[in-house]
Amino acid sequence: MLTELRIAGFGGQGVILATHILGRAAAVHQNRFATMTQSYGPEARGGAASAALIVSDEPVLFPYVSRPDILVVMSQEAYTRFAPEVKPGGFLLVEEDLVRLDQRAQGLKIYGIPATRLAEELGKKMVLNVIMTGFLCAITGAVGPEAVRKAVQESVPARFRDLNLQAFDKGLEYGRQLLERGPLTIENSEEVPLESEV
Amino acid sequence: MHADPRTVLTGTHFINGDAACCEGALAAGARYAAGYPITPSTEIVERFAARAPEVGGLFIQMEDEIASSIVIQGMVWGGQKAFTVTSGPGFSLMMEHIGLAAMTETPVVFVDVQRGGPSTGLPTLPSQGDMMQARFGSHGDYAVIALSPNSPQECFDLTIKAFNLAEEFRVPVMFMMDECMGHMTEKVVIPPADQIEVRPRRHTTRPPGQFRPYEPGPDLVPEMAHAGEGHKIYVTGLTHDRRGYPSLNAAAQRELVTRLLEKIRRAAERLVMVETDQIEGAEVVVVSYGITSRVALRAVQEARARGIKVGTLRLICVWPFPEKLIRELARKVKALVMPELNMGQVVIELERCAAGQCKVIGVPHPGGTVHDPAEILEAIERGAQ
Structure with missing residues (x-):
């Protein structure tokens, strides 16, 4: 099985680290094939940050992701740019306080989480990316939670280890509860106009 | 070591x-x-x-x-x-x-x-x-x-x-x-x-006075000494003799330049580093290197699914080029296909070695991203015709 995912948001939200943690979990702790790429061009400076990951049971041949199965967005700009690329029926995971949905999300399985708020409750806004990794594990099952937990431990400075593990567990728990309620879907485009038309 | x-x-x-x-x-x-x-x-x-x-x-x-x-x-x-x-x-x-x-x-x-x-x-x-x-x-x-x-x-x-x-x-x-x-x-x-095997320097064991810095060994490669060890070494970009001293004449040039080329040419067989898959009985072989070899494999899988007998040959060592291997391969296949992220460079060497024995189809790309596997697939299909 081959899963393509993209995580995107503002620079500084830890988009690259979150993707790296998931890739490390799959490659090192699940012994699967994982290939991560990130954008390095002028578009990667300032505003939008984005990284992509392919996780597969076979060697990864084509390195780039153009039609992700899973998109995680933590900013409106990232949503606007990348939501149209998600495969029909794919997962759209959003930071629900930062992203307003529109018809671009039509046909996708949408799950929202107030990751920034949850991170602030834990005491540090910067762990929102790790909350998102837990959330992604719970909702999509793309990478195993135990593997990701180990990768989180290995990927953050020792003094922030406990905080990040709490963040991971928080995202995982929130996702598991939300999963029981099922995804939000946008079916009728008339009710949700495009952002530019609002 | x-x-x-x-x-x-x-x-x-x-x-x-x-x-x-x-x-x-x-x-x-x-x-x-x-x-x-x-x-x-x-x-x-x-x-x-x-x-x-x-x-x-x-x-x-x-x-x-x-x-x-x-x-x-x-x-x-x-x-x-x-x-x-x-x-x-x-x-x-x-x-x-x-x-x-x-x-x-x-x-x-x-x-x-x-x-x-x-x-x-x-x-x-x-x-x-x-x-x-x-x-x-x-x-x-x-x-x-x-x-x-x-x-x-x-x-x-x-x-x-x-x-x-x-x-x-x-x-x-x-x-x-x-x-x-x-x-x-x-x-x-x-x-x-x-x-991890690490090759040490080919340091001379000769004492100072008995060492000539450019005296070729049996494989044409001279031993080396370092600055500050007591040997007299003179390192120059000018054409030099076996002592390393400038020797600006046709005979010294012939000896030196011939040896610089020959030490690699003689070892060419040993320097062949390729990865091959299903080249026996293949109609078409895709020859590629670096990132392009991975993208090409996607096209190869699709071509095989369509019933074309395609092999792959990945160059791990591009220079020296595996001349003999390509020459023999060209005798057996209909076409060699070479995608590369340039407008046609190593394919020139491929053509030279194939020497008209089979079709050679380049799949050029100006860079900025990798190939679309469909472009390579199209070339494979053309080669199989």
Whole structure:
């Protein structure tokens, strides 16, 4: 099985680290094939940050992701740019306080989480990316939670280890509860106009 | 000889090709590097600058690439293993000193993380546009070895190989990565130090006075002595005799230049490094190298699903080119297909070796991304007709 995912948001939200943690979990702790790429061009400076990951049971041949199965967005700009690329029926995971949905999300399985708020409750806004990794594990099952937990431990400075593990567990728990309620879907485009038309 | 355990980061990592190349250089015994950092190769020396001092090494940021490519040769003649790292624009500036390294038989490694060219081109996007430059970029006749990795794992493994080959043949070795490879993150397994073979310098055992720095050994490669050890050594880019002294005449030129080419030519069979799959009975064989070999495999799988007998041949060592192998292969297939991230470079060599025995179909690409596998599939189908 081959899963393509993209995580995107503002620079500084830890988009690259979150993707790296998931890739490390799959490659090192699940012994699967994982290939991560990130954008390095002028578009990667300032505003939008984005990284992509392919996780597969076979060697990864084509390195780039153009039609992700899973998109995680933590900013409106990232949503606007990348939501149209998600495969029909794919997962759209959003930071629900930062992203307003529109018809671009039509046909996708949408799950929202107030990751920034949850991170602030834990005491540090910067762990929102790790909350998102837990959330992604719970909702999509793309990478195993135990593997990701180990990768989180290995990927953050020792003094922030406990905080990040709490963040991971928080995202995982929130996702598991939300999963029981099922995804939000946008079916009728008339009710949700495009952002530019609002 | 094995790698020094102090420098080997044994374990399973999730790192990019640039980081893996740096770890390979350290494992191979490089303690010194110089460079003028340039995207997309910067991460290699950024990491080296942090790691090397832990083991008594050093990275020097030079004023430009011309200086970088000569100071590493000073490091080597001072007894160290050294390398430099660059991308297209810097590689162009290094050409003069690649010739010097070939002429003085200085074992040194040049890493080129290729980006779109010509000129400043596409700093953050891939190409394989420097392949001919790697072979022929400096003036005069000389030979080099050029390796092309296709994964971060190979960026580690083959960097070690590059250093070992440089020592074995006393040639500059070109390590031809590309932006995609450098910035792609995958699993990299670094073995224990005692499982990493490291080739020591071919240091002379002769006492001072009885040593001639350019006296060829049985494999045409001379032994080496370092500055400051009591030997009289004179290292010059001028045509020199066996003592190393300038000898500016046709006879000395013939002896020296012939040997510089011949030491690699004689070893050509041993230097064939390819990975093949299903070439027996194939109608079409896709020949590729570096990142393109992975993308091509997707097209090959699709072609096989459509019933075409396709084999693959991946060049791990691009220079010297596996001439004999290609010549024999060309006799057996309908077509050789070569996709590469340039407008047709190594395919010229492929055509030369195929010598009209089969169709040779290039799949050129100006770079900036990798091929669409559909373009390669189309060429395979054309070749099978």
